Amino acid sequence: LREKNVKVVFVLGGPGSGKGTQCANIVRDFGFTHLSAGDLLRAEIKSGSENGTMIQNMIKEGKIVPSEVTIRLLEKAMIENGNDKFLIDGFPRNEENRAAFEEVTKIEPEFVLFFDCPEEEMEKRLLNRNQVLSSPHGRDDDNIETIRKRFKVFLESSLPVIEHYYSKAKVRKVDAARSADEVFESVKGIFSSFGP
Numbered sequence: 001l002r003e004k005n006v007k008v009v010f011v012l013g014g015p016g017s018g019k020g021t022q023c024a025n026i027v028r029d030f031g032f033t034h035l036s037a038g039d040l041l042r043a044e045i046k047s048g049s050e051n052g053t054m055i056q057n058m059i060k061e062g063k064i065v066p067s068e069v070t071i072r073l074l075e076k077a078m079i080e081n082g083n084d085k086f087l088i089d090g091f092p093r094n095e096e097n098r099a100a101f102e103e104v105t106k107i108e109p110e111f112v113l114f115f116d117c118p119e120e121e122m123e124k125r126l127l128n129r130n131q132v133l134s135s136p137h138g139r140d141d142d143n144i145e146t147i148r149k150r151f152k153v154f155l156e157s158s159l160p161v162i163e164h165y166y167s168k169a170k171v172r173k174v175d176a177a178r179s180a181d182e183v184f185e186s187v188k189g190i191f192s193s194f195g196p
């Protein structure tokens with residue numbers, strides 16, 4: 001990955017802040033490949049891997065899966081994909097994730113796209129997605145107990161990662177409490193000024 005000079009943007013923000021939604025737009029307009037750590041973990045559960053039950057239990061509790069598992073999935077996905085530009089969505093979620101990813105891949109992100117959104121708004125969105133649980137978007141961590149746990153883990157473990165990147169002047173913050181189209185207008189500005 002290093003020899004290929006792969007470029008990575010971390011897409012971070014609380015549960016329901018719109019990471020997945022905006023990544024789809026960025027893929028369409030800017031030629032990145034989207035890798036959602038959560039999606040990769042959910043696919044791993046479905047594949048019946050030996051880690052599946054452990055991952056499922058951790059997601060149910062809103063806990064952060066051990067970084068070796070997540071990093072292995074991300075690395076495999078990046079290698080299998082021919083692209084050299086990746087949006088890594090929902091990772092790193094704690095300082096240990098961040099340090100281990102850097103250590104293993106030697107990759108530093110170009111920048112961190114941070115979707116800033118109040119908890120009330122995120123809660124509303126997640127509960128709303130839960131309404132359509134029968135749809136392919138329904139997720140079994142979108143119940144109020146797990147949502148509260150996810151918020152707590154975000155505040156305690158994930159915000160410090162964003163702070164770390166602030167200290168390196170790598171954070172591009174976007175107000176995510178607007179319509180998806182308005183948010184994407186801001187996102188476009190950030191990616192347009194990021195060279196080819």
Ligand code: UP5
Nearest residue numbers: 015016017018019020021037038059064065090125179180
């Ligand atoms: N929506 C989106 N944008 C909107 C807008 N502007 N206005 C109104 N509605 C909007 O959006 C969520 C919902 O809101 C959707 O219904 C959407 O239509 C609507 P989405 O784009 O899916 O937001 P996103 O930020 O991606 O929310 P998600 O629920 O995926 O965030 P999480 O961070 O909670 O989920 P993730 O999949 O990343 O992780 C799940 C779990 O996996 C974690 O809790 C953890 O247990 C585990 N995990 C790890 O252990 N390690 C990892 O590295 C990653 C995950």
Ligand code: MG
Nearest residue numbers: 019020036038
């Ligand atoms: Mg998501």
